[in-house]
Amino acid sequence: MAQFDDIDRRILAFLMEDARRSFREIADEVDRSAPTVSNRVERLEELGVIRRFTVDIDRSALSGTNRSLLTVSTAPRTASALGSELADHDAVEHVFRGVGGKVVATVLMSSSDLEYLLSDLSEEFDTADWSVEPLAESKWHPQLGGEDAFGLVCTICGNTISEGGETVEVDSGDRHAVCCSSCATAISEQYERLAAEEETP
Template structure:
């Protein structure tokens, strides 16, 4: 599996600054042709490193409630479900899960009513307690640093290195740490697909 190089990182940084930046502008800055930039962006999307291009809305310019930071302690085993539910809530901006299964999120609470926001978004029975802090200001600055590409193996969960394998199945690219994991995964995938087609 090919990793990412300095040119890929430059392209990603430029897209983080402005997701609508034209490929011709990026091409000038990284010394490539626009089609070469397009190919690299397509590859980064296929790898799953670029998940999409979004709009960064400055909610402080909108009057719709009070900006809050909420730390929710959930019953063990429920953090993923709570995080998933909160991620789809209209007024929630960012959701994080800590190693000790706290779910922390930023939101704009209508009429400063966090209880109603939680009632609408999650199953309250799994919430043990929560704390709310009013936010004075926020900024969101995603960055790359010198990070290396390190996807997880679709079969065993280990980190996939440059020696890893990849396979596209039904339009989805899967990464594997070794050929054994790739073989097992593909074999199981084919068996499941045959079972569905039968």
Template sequence: MPDLDDIDRTILRLLVEDGRRPYSDIAAAVDLSPPAVSDRVSRLQEWGVVRRFTADVDRSRLRDGVSVLVTLDLAPNTVETTRAALVGDEAVEHVFTTAEGSLVASLRIPDGDVRGYLEETIDYDAVRDLAVSLLTATSWSPGLGAAEFAPECAECGNTVTAEGETLTLGGESYHFCCSSCAGRFEERYEELESGV
């Protein structure tokens, strides 16, 4: 299985800076042709490294509520449902789950009533402790560092290394840590396709 190289990382950094950057500009920066850059971006999308291109709206320039950082200490069995409720809400900008099981979210509350908002959005009875901080400024700058391509095996969930395999089935790419996992997955896929 191929791995990310320095050119892939540079392309990713340039796209993080500006997702609308023309491939000709990227090509000049990495010493490739624009079609070669397009091929690499398509490959990164197939691998799931690039999920989408989106607008980065600076909400501080818009008058639409109070920006706060909320930390929720929750009952352990409610973390995922609470996270899902927050992720699906328009007032939420980012949601993080900590190793301790807390949720940290940046929100823009239209009327400034954080408690009221949370009571309407999540199961407030699951909240054991709550901390709210008023945000005066935010910035978001995801970095790549020396990131390596490390997808999860579609069969067993292990991390796929350079020795792994990729199969394309039904127009979708799947990554596997070994040929055994790839074989088992493909066999089950074909059985389901044939209706067995």
């Protein structure tokens, strides 16, 4: 498995700055060929580092509705389900889940629609403590972090992957980057177990 290097880091930085940049433009910046940049971007996509190319839209400028900050304190065991419920809603822009059971989301909807949403979710998550406040401003600038923090993380154990890393492709076609052969075996077994559970009536 190829290592991440400064070229990968620079390619990602250019794409984060403007995802519409052509591979030719990026190639000129990183002193490589456009096909090399294309191959590296494809590899980063296959490994799940690049999930998608998207447009950053200020929906409040289009709809005139209110942007609010929703903060929910709930039991840690229900925080994941609550976060998923919020993320599935069209009017929710971002969802963050802390390790202690706190969920924070930015929501773009009218006050009456927000009340309806909270009423609906309060029935399912009846022990949660809800707080809503108007959002005055939001800034979103994803960063790669320092050079020492740049590296692919093992899907199984969370270790940074070094030269001995492997890529495992499972039956679904998904690829997972792992740090060693034991983690490769573990993820294969995990998928086999899940597939067997799905087949069991």
